[in-house]
Amino acid sequence: MTTEEKILEAARDEFMVNGYSGCRMRSISEKAGINKGLLHYYFKSKDALFMQVFDATFQEIMAGLRDALAKDLPLIEKIDLVVDLYSAHFKKNPGLPAFVLQEANRDQNSEFLNHKRKNMSPMVGLFHTAVEKAKEKGEIRSDINSEHLFLSLLSLMIFPVLAKPMMCVMMNKTEAEHQQMLEDRRLFVKQFIKQAIQQ
Numbered sequence: 762m763t764t765e766e767k768i769l770e771a772a773r774d775e776f777m778v779n780g781y782s783g784c785r786m787r788s789i790s791e792k793a794g795i796n797k798g799l800l801h802y803y804f805k806s807k808d809a810l811f812m813q814v815f816d817a818t819f820q821e822i823m824a825g826l827r828d829a830l831a832k833d834l835p836l837i838e839k840i841d842l843v844v845d846l847y848s849a850h851f852k853k854n855p856g857l858p859a860f861v862l863q864e865a866n867r868d869q870n871s872e873f874l875n876h877k878r879k880n881m882s883p884m885v886g887l888f889h890t891a892v893e894k895a896k897e898k899g900e901i902r903s904d905i906n907s908e909h910l911f912l913s914l915l916s917l918m919i920f921p922v923l924a925k926p927m928m929c930v931m932m933n934k935t936e937a938e939h940q941q942m943l944e945d946r947r948l949f950v951k952q953f954i955k956q957a958i959q960q
Contacts, residue, residue, distance in 0.1 A: 765803050767793040772814050777856030780863045781811055818857065822850060823884060830887040836895035837959070840914065841951050847918045848947040852940075858923045885911060901958040910958065917950045 762770070771792035775784045786807055790800040804810040829842035850857060885908075892907035921928060921943060929939055 764793075764795060764799065768795070768800060768803055768810070769814060769817070772810050773818070773854075776811060776814055777854060777860040780860065781807075784811075786810075818854075818861070822846075825850075826884050827887065830884070830891055835898075835900055836891050837900065837955055839891055840954055843914065844918060844947055844950050844954075847915075848943070851918070851922045852943070855922060855925070858919045862923070905958050910954075913957075914950075914954060917946075917953070921946055 768789065771789045772784075775789050775792065779785075779788075784807065786800060787797055789810070790797045793800065804813070825846045826843060829839055829846060832839060832842070834842075888911050889907040892901070892905060892910060895901045896903050896905065925939060928934065929936075932942075934942065
């Protein structure tokens with residue numbers, strides 16, 4: 762790995778665990794195995810580093826979502842791909858949902874987040890188009906609302922990851938049992954959505 766790649770990997774871990782406010786440049790430099798001066802040579806400020814980490818994380822998810830929705834497949838199969846995509850991202854980065862939600866709510870009027878919203882809007886549009894086409898083809902019920910379906914899909918995938926500490930206590934699960942539950946849930950969500958929207 763290059764020095765910059767080491768910095769970005771360390772920063773990603775730190776931001777996801779501690780959020781923007783709790784993250785310290787010193788911690789990032791120590792985790793990357795470099796001195797603080799070299800860190801500032803590559804990234805002049807915490808803002809600059811955060812924006813690059815957030816942007817890379819956001820683009821990675823958006824690219825996968827865009828590819829899944831653009832495929833010439835029935836809506837049910839597209840949804841399966843989206844569920845698998847989010848499941849894989851959350852398994853690799855369990856702190857991702859909390860990180861994105863916390864930072865998205867930290868400064869809702871920032872230029873950076875407004876730019877992200879503009880990138881997200883086409884994805885919602887693609888999903889809406891896919892739902893409408895599926896209704897026209899008779900693949901799903903005609904009364905399905907694309908916005909509610911999109912929100913339901915995200916909620917079903919994100920909440921068990923976001924609420925892990927509470928769920929482990931409430932359901933008396935170990936770390937390994939929680940991970941298995943998330944894997945089982947990936948299959949459950951696919952079937953649940955399928956049954957909810959089909960004729």
